[in-house]
Amino acid sequence: MKKAEDFSEWYNDIVEKANLTDKRYPVKGMNVWTPYGWKIMRAIDTNIREEFDATSHDEVCFPLLIPEDQFAKEKEHIKGFDTEVFWVTHAGLTPLDVRLLLRPTSETAMYPIFSLWVRSHADLPLKTYQIVNTFRYETKQTRAFIRVREIHFFESHTCHADFEDAERQVREDYEILERLAKRWCIPYKLLKRTDWDKFPGAAYTVGIDTVLPNGRTLQLGSIHQYMDNFSKPYEIKYEGEDGQHRYAHQTTFGMSERLVGAIVAIHGDDKGLVLPPEVATMQAVVIPVLAKGATEAVSQAARELAEEIRQAGIRTHLDERDLRPGAKYYDWELKGVPLRVELGIRDMEKGVVTLVRRDTGEKSLAHRKDAAGAVKDMLDKIAADLLTNAGSIMDASIVTVDSLDDLPDKFIRAGWCGTEECGHRIEDRTERNIIGTPVEGEGFKGMCVVCGKPTTTPVYIARAM
RNA sequence: GGGGUAGUGGUUUAGCUUGGCAUGAUACGUGCUUUGGGAGCAUGAGGCCGUCGGUUCAAAUCCGACCUACCCCA
Missing domain, CATH: 3.30.930.10 (Bira Bifunctional Protein; Domain 2)
Incomplete structure (x- = not known):
């Protein structure tokens, strides 16, 4: 993918x-x-x-x-x-x-x-x-x-x-x-x-x-x-x-x-969905990492951890399926769950839990005592980063031009005098559509790409999905 | 709107040329062993081959129409 x-x-x-x-x-x-x-x-x-x-x-x-x-x-x-x-x-x-x-x-x-x-x-x-x-x-x-x-x-x-x-x-x-x-x-x-x-x-x-x-x-x-x-x-x-x-x-x-x-x-990315925390059915998934000799202790600790996070108001799923941890990681990444919380015997000995962000893949440790608070903070951070990054990507896809020749496959911004005649010509020449003019003023100063008249209105041009 | 490609167990796929028992993988069920990045072995179940019609002793296979999905162009 x-x-x-x-x-x-x-x-x-x-x-x-x-x-x-x-x-x-x-x-x-x-x-x-x-x-x-x-x-x-x-x-x-x-x-x-x-x-x-x-x-x-x-x-x-x-x-x-x-x-x-x-x-x-x-x-x-x-x-x-x-x-x-x-x-x-x-x-x-x-x-x-x-x-x-x-x-x-x-x-x-x-x-x-x-x-x-x-x-x-x-x-x-x-x-x-x-x-x-x-x-x-x-x-x-x-x-x-x-x-x-x-x-x-x-x-x-x-x-x-x-x-x-x-x-x-x-x-x-x-x-x-x-x-x-x-x-x-x-x-x-x-x-x-x-x-x-x-x-x-x-x-x-x-x-x-x-x-x-x-x-x-x-x-x-x-x-x-x-x-x-x-x-x-x-x-x-x-x-x-x-x-x-x-x-x-x-x-x-x-x-x-x-x-x-x-x-x-x-x-979404090559691993699957990435859901914003607000729309995620499961905001955090707790995965117990079982080891021989300690399966019941780890299971029990994971149940308590999941319940504690759930009590903090976070939609939490405990994955107790009989699968290898790696298989679960891939599965939840595909499903786009924003945050994965791992708990294994090594974490328990150190008094920590392992957090893994879906959006960046970044791993971090949180104190077991403050796990719910750490999950909440991390979800907020994920949401903020998702919006910021998506916003940067959209901004970077907008290209202002002063000629209609050799347009890239981007969201094109160009001057337009506002007449229907020039508008149709823009659409014919670019073989794209005029999506519209910005509702919020953009302080644009330029010239109509067709007739050359000075204008303060940019027009956005693209192929629509 | 125009052109093209493809439909076979849930998914994916072989078989189609040259008509004659439908192949494997994966997923699924069960048992045992496993578990910090996609486990292994054993065993079981699941398909009238997109739909309708035609040709034929016989159609997944040949012919026609339709349905659906996907791709390219306007």
Whole structure:
């Protein structure tokens, strides 16, 4: 498994060997969540719930099926999705009068109901989210977690009194994202999509993008400002304090199981997965190293050690399988457990335990008395280092250019005057896509790579995964 | 969207050219010996060869369609 040589092959291999998913389900792009993969997904969902609950979003759950007429109300939206939805056309043997589709995203399921929920300014802001499966008929080649047809999906949907309050929500979403990405040790950039690449129906779209080892970008999610583009066709209106009726302004924030793919791709190495402590099902694994004559003493000591670490609030697994220690080391490295804690007769005699970091392979000794504290500190350090290192790698993959000739397979940054004409020319000439322009100012001063006009806006260009 | 490669016990693989008992490894079960970086021996179980159809006395093998996975190009 060589990540640097053939990223694609490495990714497929590791996802299978670490047992994150079972791709043998016989429908294209629909994989089985295995226990290990699902636990990681659930840890991510738990983080999401914590952050959104803490910011006064309410979890809801809307139906999977959407009637065709309801789906078709917003023109841009249906244009963007109608080639990739799954249809339900029959009930039993009877053709349906109104066909139903499997949600590709839930705007059109939710908004007719939002129009009933939102009556007055006192109902606003309405902040909801749900974690459900969505369906998109991908025509490109599928890939576990990264491009699938049944997508485990998070989506928040909010309604606001006016544009300004919706903008405030977008800024809150940026803050939530920053906290979440830190927990997952994932570096990212917020890039505003071009007008020709924004979400169907949105006023603007901000993509959350990261870079993979092969130089391609991976979109982790998006945040959209809809203004009143949906509230008008779906009649989400409220009565203001002044008695006037106004359309709500709306936003959404979506992320998916791609986060699992990103964690695999960003942190994994040739030995297997490397899980950030926050999403690791098992944060520490205790391995007793048995020796003849002392097997029971070592086993007992290992049980006590594991329990003590567990009591300190660390998700701890005691590996008592009848395998050689080396086999266990390889196994847990493949599974990405952040920290290995070894206890053998030699450690016991010295009153220590051996800690081995998954990310660096570095070994260290900790006093047995303070083992739990040492494990906790080490996990914090691992998380901090994972984020720092991944951030450096992403920064190093960004290359600023002033010409479009001989571009490397990197995340390209170049000046852009902002016109659609020059934008299309950039995409045609580079045979890559404009991912977007930075949301946060970057103090850029340069010239448009096409027309040469001075500009303070850089544009990010890449092949997307 | 266009082109290509491949599907054989859980995984991997031989057999396909030239139709005739499906081969090994690994993983798995059991027993004993082992245990600080992938243990050894013994023994056991597991496959109607991706699906459907065609040719044939006979198909994993030849032909067709489909499904799925992977690769390359747009």
